[in-house]
Amino acid sequence: MATIKKFEDLICWQKARILTKEIYKITKIGDFNKDRGLANQIQRAAVSVMANIAEGFGRGTKQEFINYLFIAKGSCVEVQNHLYVALDAGYMDISTFRNIYMLSDECCRLIQSFINKVKGGSKSGLQHKIIKKSDPAVEMIKEKHPDLYEKYFKKNI
Secondary structure (H helix, E strand, O other): OOOOOOHHHOHHHHHHHHHHHHHHHHOOOHHHHHOHHHHHHHHHHHHHHHHHHHHHHHOOEHHHHHHHHHHHHHHHHHHHHHHHHHHHOOOOOHHHHHHHHHHHHHHHHHHHHHHHHHHHOOOOEHHHOOOOOOOHHHHHHHHHOHHHHHHHHHHHO
């Protein structure tokens, strides 16, 4: 499995981006556009899904990353709640509701699946990376007495 180098490579982030686009699209239509409070809330919740996945990825530890993924999942569920409000207010038809709800549900499942993968992984994050430090005394021997270094130290390093 390839190492993920940037948050944009995460499938859950990519799906959250699609969800956010759909939310912005639907909130510009009809009466939904007039309800700035609800439109703003659902937009912010959708953006929060993406943002928390990205921010968690940028954190140094596995535990912090998992925490931000849980926050992203919570924001995804918040989007689902706001979809019900919009449906009940008549801002969207049942077909649109189902499509966007299914997209948000897929997003939640991808985030949960990724949480499980991260929890089970052996990497602890950048802050726990073990970096072998050189001993200044050994470095001095290496520089001043290369023959002793070769004989006594090189094998043990």
